[in-house]
Amino acid sequence: MPLLHIDALSRSFGPTRALSGATLTIDAGEIVALMGANGAGKSTLVKILSGVLPAGSGTITLKQQPYTPRTPAEAAAAGVVTVHQSTDLVGAPGLSVADTLLLTRFAERGRPFFVSRSGIRRQARAILDTAGFELPLDRDFADLSAADRQLVAIARALANKAELLILDEPTASLSIEESRRLFDILKRLRDGGLAILYISHRTADLEAIADRALVMRGGVIAGAFRRPIDFSAAIETMIGRKLQSARPDIRIAGGAPVFEMRGARLLPDSTPFDLAIHTGEVVAITGVLGAGKSRLLSAIFGAGRLASGHMLLNGQAHRPETPAQAIAAGVAMAAEDRHRSSLMPANWPGSSLAATISLPHLAKWYPHGLLFGGREQREAEKAIARLRIKASGPQAPIASLSGGNQQKVVLARWEAEPSRLLLLDEPFQGVDVGARHDIIQAIRGRSDRATLIATSDPEEAYEVADRILVIDHHSLVPAPHGPSAVSQGIHA
Incomplete structure (x- = not known):
């Protein structure tokens, strides 16, 4: 019998129908990928399973019993725990890893009013030992890497006796090595009987981790694929149309470059490098988190500074003191976190599309x-x-x-x-395959400017760029050919 069975689940928001009779099953001891374009119904399904939203109609059974959680706490008590893409709410600055692991226990009724530091560390160590994780118990949660924050959230879920773990874009903020480490842990947990519903737009993740894939479109499960998963067919099912290869025809640039960096150092002790980008060319920079991608783009856009070296735009010195000066010179930039850098909060003036x-x-x-x-x-x-x-x-x-x-x-x-140079920092983060294809076509459809893209995903770089560079320790080196070779080059 399946661990979880969903039958004809529906949910509407006014005239908008988010779920239209979704039906699926998940067994214990398997990793199921949930694919779907933005708006397909994935988030609504997860919110219902997590106790955030009630279902409109349909039934859910968990371990052959009716399952209707009214709160996330009720869902967790039943064995369903969701780890969201953002781990900001898992812990807080000032709390140690041990404190964060025991947060939910502190809130339980009947817990002692006074607790000892040694007792907290002992219980936290038992949680990590059960999960098989190694984490520094006394480190401030705010000082952890994104990968270790994910592990804290997963360990706490396992401590709450989770039987179904829902992961929403867990590798969005992780490096390739951190992602591989997470995959190894998830496979071990699966082999121990844990069911995992894994939501991601990254086909490379799903290829590495998923036992099978379910594709949502229009609020229903539109396709199911078992390993080895045919991702071309899955993507076409997801977007409802044939998808031509996004790999571009490489354009060899000539003539004078539109933008140059000469003897550039991002940090005082980093290796200097040169960079030249031509009109009509799309150049991608890829590397691990913290290698310097965002620092490089910020210096070009006037939001940061080079430690040394100089820049040229259209053959003239480019030394913007502010982003406004960069924009006036013909440099545009879409930063990594669009919610903080590009979008106004809801209900504020300027929060419409136009x-x-x-x-x-x-x-x-x-x-x-x-x-x-x-x-x-x-x-x-x-x-x-x-x-x-x-x-x-x-x-x-x-x-x-x-x-x-x-x-x-x-x-x-x-x-x-019009702009002469467009800077895009992680432009495909949280973007489904169909939208990513449209964005790539738009980027490559402009021959009147140069485009510089920073991405931590070699597969994305390979899909969009004429030329790929790897950034390592805040310096640029040419990339090997192909996404696998680029991945190896990043960690060479």
Whole structure:
């Protein structure tokens, strides 16, 4: 008998039907990948399983018993624990790893009012030993790497006797080596009988970890694939159309470069490097977390500084003191965390799709301070059509869009005005395969600018770039050919 059985599960939000009769089963001791474009219903399904939302109709049975959790605490008590992409809520600065592991126990009724530090460490060590993890018990949770934060969350779930572990984009903030370490742990947990529902947009992750894959589209399970998983067929099922290879025809650039770095040092003690990018060229920089990708882009955009060396844009010295100066010179940038750097909070002025696109261009489009003439509306309409943005219209709240569509809007912002150099930091983070394909086509469809992309995923770099460079210890080196070779080069 399956551990979990979902039958004809539905859920609506007003006129929008998020789930339309989803049916699936998960057995103990297997890793099931859940694939689906943004808006396919994955998040709603997970929220129902996690006790965040009630189902509209349908049934769920867990261990052959009706399962209707009303809160995440009830779900955890029943054996279903979700570890979200962001681990910010797992712990807090000032709490040690040991404290964080025991947080839920501190809240239990009947617990002693006073606890000893030695007792906390002893119980925390028992949790880690049971999970088979090695973590520093006395280290501040805020000082842990993203990978170790994930392990703390998983260990706490196992301590709560989880039987179904739901992981939502667990490798989004992990390096390749950290991801491999996580995969080894998950396989061991699976072999011990734990059921894992693994949600990710990264096919490389799923190929490495999944026993089978379920594909959601339109609120239902549209396809099921067993190992060896045919990911081409799974992706076509996910987006509902044939998907041509995203691997670009390589363009060999010639002529004078549009942007150069000469003798550049990102840190005082790092190795100097040179970089040249030509008009029409897409260059990707890949490397492990902390290697210097974001620092490099920030220096070009005026949000940081080089330790030494100089930059040229169109043959002229490029020394922006601020991002505004970089934008005025023809450099545009979409930073890694779009929610913090590119999107206004919900219900704030400027939180619509159209206003998000126009925000950095307001002074130029409306020099007298009056928003008239409808340019904001026209640019948004063009972006919706060109980038296939799924939205109700230009005034749709940006918060109502899926992650992939939000990223398209951020790209549309910098397509609305000419630029000589476009900088994109992790542009495919949290973006499904279909939206990623559309974004790649848009990036490569512009021959009037140069594009520099920073990504921690060699597969993404291989899909989008004419040329790939590896960044290591804050210095650039040429990359080997092919995504596997690039991955090996990163860790050479």
